Amino acid sequence: MRYAKEHKQETRQRIIAAAGRRLKRDGIDGSGVATLMKDAGLTGGTFYAYFDSKDHLVATAVADQMRAQHANIVAQAAPGRAGLEQIIRWYFSPQQRDTVEDGCPNAALLDEIARATDPTRQAYTHGALVLIDGFAARLAPHDPPSARLTALSLLGMMAGTLQLSRALTDRQLADQLLEQGIRNALVLIDAERHTDRFSR
Numbered sequence: 001m002r003y004a005k006e007h008k009q010e011t012r013q014r015i016i017a018a019a020g021r022r023l024k025r026d027g028i029d030g031s032g033v034a035t036l037m038k039d040a041g042l043t044g045g046t047f048y049a050y051f052d053s054k055d056h057l058v059a060t061a062v063a064d065q066m067r068a069q070h071a072n073i074v075a076q077a078a079p080g081r082a083g084l085e086q087i088i089r090w091y092f093s094p095q096q097r098d099t100v101e102d103g104c105p106n107a108a109l110l111d112e113i114a115r116a117t118d119p120t121r122q123a124y125t126h127g128a129l130v131l132i133d134g135f136a137a138r139l140a141p142h143d144p145p146s147a148r149l150t151a152l153s154l155l156g157m158m159a160g161t162l163q164l165s166r167a168l169t170d171r172q173l174a175d176q177l178l179e180q181g182i183r184n185a186l187v188l189i190d191a192e193r194h195t196d197r198f199s200r
Contacts, residue, residue: 012050015040019061020068021101024108028058028116059119065105066127074134081189084138088185091158092178097165106155107162131155139192150192154185 018039022031033054034044051057073090077083090096096103106128113124135151136144161181168174 008050011040011042015042015050015057016061016064019057020065020105023058023061024065024103024105025101028109028112028120033057055117055120058116059123062105062109062113062120063123063127065109066124066131069104069106070127070130070134074131077134077138080138080141084135084189085186087135088158088182088189091162092181092185094175094178097162097174097178100166104159104162106159107166110159110163128152128155139189147192150188154188157181157185157188 015037019031019036022036022039026035033047036054036057037044037047047057051060073087077086091104100108109124113120116124132148132151132155133144135154136147139151140147158181161177161184165174165177165181168177
């Protein structure tokens, strides 16, 4: 029985991970249940053994993607400004831009999440708050809550810039936009850190 339970949990996680990649590549509306299950190596008929509905899977996959981005990128970065610069430079790399299914869920899904169900929007909101708290702790180590709004603005700037770079057909211009995104983000964090130093 224990093996069966563990096997079911592993299979469920495989579905969630595969769905996260597919949703980022094709969007929420462009990804049907049959395709999501096929990506996980399962038949569509077994879907309801794991999830109540497609909306349930979408909300779970969004939460998982946000959690993974925090665990694999933000939590691994160095403390302070150096860590934020690491995150920013990774985020605005051409590789991160060009591998949508392995990249940021914010830039890939934000417009659709805004129109999604409340549970999906709540899953996203929770994940975004965890991310920005990681930013804020590096922006203002002595008073992270004071930097939350700046951290949220940073996340929005990063996602919007990446979306625009992905949309452009002019590769040179798209690459220049990423470079400008790095400069803009560093200006924002340095202004916040300057404020934090002088507020103490």
